[in-house]
Amino acid sequence: MFKSYLKIAWRSIIKNKSSSIINITGLTVGLTCCFLIALYVRHELSYDNFQQKGDRLARVVMEYKIGGDGRSGIWTSTKVFPSLKRNFPEVESGIRMDQGTRLVKYGDKLFSEKRFMHADSTFFDLFSFKLLKGSPKKVLEAPFSVVLTEDAAKKYFGNENPIGKSIQVGSDAKDYQVTGIVENCPTNSQIKFDMLASFSSYGPAQEKTYWNANYTTYLLLKDETSRASLEAKIPAFMKKEMADQPGSYVNFTLEPFKSVHLHSPHDGFEPGVNVTYIYILSGIAVLILSIACFTYINLSTARSIERAREVGIRKVSGALKNQLFWQFIGESAMLSFIALALSVGIGLLVLPYFNHLSDRNFAPSQL
Numbered sequence: 001m002f003k004s005y006l007k008i009a010w011r012s013i014i015k016n017k018s019s020s021i022i023n024i025t026g027l028t029v030g031l032t033c034c035f036l037i038a039l040y041v042r043h044e045l046s047y048d049n050f051q052q053k054g055d056r057l058a059r060v061v062m063e064y065k066i067g068g069d070g071r072s073g074i075w076t077s078t079k080v081f082p083s084l085k086r087n088f089p090e091v092e093s094g095i096r097m098d099q100g101t102r103l104v105k106y107g108d109k110l111f112s113e114k115r116f117m118h119a120d121s122t123f124f125d126l127f128s129f130k131l132l133k134g135s136p137k138k139v140l141e142a143p144f145s146v147v148l149t150e151d152a153a154k155k156y157f158g159n160e161n162p163i164g165k166s167i168q169v170g171s172d173a174k175d176y177q178v179t180g181i182v183e184n185c186p187t188n189s190q191i192k193f194d195m196l197a198s199f200s201s202y203g204p205a206q207e208k209t210y211w212n213a214n215y216t217t218y219l220l221l222k223d224e225t226s227r228a229s230l231e232a233k234i235p236a237f238m239k240k241e242m243a244d245q246p247g248s249y250v251n252f253t254l255e256p257f258k259s260v261h262l263h264s265p266h267d268g269f270e271p272g273v274n275v276t277y278i279y280i281l282s283g284i285a286v287l288i289l290s291i292a293c294f295t296y297i298n299l300s301t302a303r304s305i306e307r308a309r310e311v312g313i314r315k316v317s318g319a320l321k322n323q324l325f326w327q328f329i330g331e332s333a334m335l336s337f338i339a340l341a342l343s344v345g346i347g348l349l350v351l352p353y354f355n356h357l358s359d360r361n362f363a364p365s366q367l
Contacts, residue, residue, distance in 0.1 A: 020335065023296050027339035030292025032346045036354050037285040039362055044273055047188045047261040052128045055224045056092075057257035060084075060217040061266065062210075065249040072253075074266045075213040078205040080252065081120075084219065087237060090226035094219040095120045096199055097191075099269050104195065105168040106156045113152075116169070117193040117269075118201060126220050127191065133163055134180025140198040147180040147196040169197070176201070187361055190261050190268045210241070210250050216268070218257065227254050300332075 014020075048054050060080055063072045081094040102116035123129075124136035131139065132150070139147050146167065153162050162178040169176045176197060185192040199205070206212065221227055231254050238251050255264055262275040348364050355362055 019299050023299055023335055024339050024342070026292045026295045027336060028342040028346065030289045031339055031343035032350075033288045034285045035343060035347050036350070037281050039366060040358055040360065041278055041282055041285075043188055043360065043362070043366075044262065044278055048190055048258050049188070050128055050186055051189075051257065053126060053220060054258045055256075056221045056226075057126060058219050058221060058227050058254040059257060059260055059264075059268070060219060061253045061255055062213055063249075063251040063253060064213075066247070070249065072266070073213070074216055074268065076215055076217045076252070077210050077212045078215060079207040079210055080217045081219065082205070082207055083241075084230075084234075084252075088230055088233060090222050090230040092220045092222050093122050093125060094217060095122050095126050096205070096215045096217055097123075098215045099193065102169050102195075103171060104156075105173065106165075109156055111155070113194055115192055115194045116197065117191075117195065118197045118199045120199045122220075123196065126218060129185065130183040132181045132183060139180035140196070141200075142177075142179075143198055143200045143203075144174065144176045145179045145198040145201075146176040147182050148178055149182055149184045149194050151184055152194040153178075153181050174201075190270060190272075192270060219254065227256065230254065296335075 051057065059074060060076050061072055061074055062076050062080075063070060065071070076096075078096055081096055085091045085094060097117060097119045099115060099117040101112055101114045104111050104113045104116070119140060121137070121140040123140055124131055131147070134147065139145060146169070148156070148162060156162065156167065157165065162181065164178065166175045166177050168174065182196065221230065234252050242248055242250055255266075260266075260268055261272050262278065264272055266272075351362060351364060
């Protein structure tokens with residue numbers, strides 16, 4: 001019986017080619033657009049979800065004023081983390097980081113690395129990046145240590161074991177020893193690097209001033225509820241700290257780590273995305289699919305008049321109500337399946353162009 005329904009559905013589609021082509025085209029375009037938009041939206045909403053301690057992490061934002069209008073930004077001095085840790089029990093740990101472009105050389109290979117990052121030795125305690133080689137507590141402990149991602153290790157060392165080898169970094173060709181290998185950073189991470197060097201490579205951390213703000217500071221709080229209480233204590237503490245600098249104002253606020261990408265007015269190591277655009281794109285996807293469905297319904301309704309004679313003949317021939325129902329459902333299901341298959345195929349073809357447009361790197365397996 002089911003096979004018979006499929007044969008009838010296919011014959012009906014072939015017989016009414018013009019309406020079938022319009023229906024399939026409309027559904028295919030609608031589904032393809034929805035797949036691509038959903039891929040992007042899902043990716044943006046999943047940012048930093050892999051961070052196991054993400055709910056306890058907070059980014060420090062500096063608010064400052066020197067006589068004129070106040071400003072704010074994510075850059076802080078090296079004093080901020082140790083000062084807050086010493087004075088507030090809510091702070092369990094923290095990290096100071098920066099990222100920039102460095103010349104890196106190994107043998108006859110010389111590259112300009114745009115994602116060269118420095119970070120404190122607490123990096124792998126705060127963030128859930130998988131270290132493949134090396135000890136999480138030791139790889140960034142010594143000055144001039146560096147951890148490479150899998151791709152970076154392959155680029156410089158090929159199939160060699162890079163652990164213990166040295167690369168030359170910067171215009172002064174300073175030797176950095178490779179102490180670990182880490183998995184490539186996930187695409188849905190606000191922290192992305194190819195090389196991760198020890199923060200102690202900069203020398204002893206200066207704790208004399210809050211003004212040399214060239215670094216990004218993250219705090220690991222005792223629990224998820226500590227952020228509000230800590231943020232409430234900071235203004236009074238900073239007023240006391242800045243008492244010897246009349247006319248100057250410095251304060252620090254905290255941003256929930258997982259809210260940075262979509263809700264922060266400040267970019268991080270990579271540009272953020274306004275969550276409003278995510279809502280707009282989601283609405284556009286629903287609208288496109290709704291238009292495709294309404295077009296299909298309208299065409300099917302218009303054809304129902306033409307098919308009234310067919311239904312009458314089938315009833316006279318003894319067809320039951322449920323048999324007619326499954327016949328039409330079979331036709332709709334077949335049209336939808338064809339459109340679905342075409343939309344997946346087209347999605348795979350246009351995915352490279354969509355990656356270029358969205359500045360992302362989605363894999364075909366994610367479609």
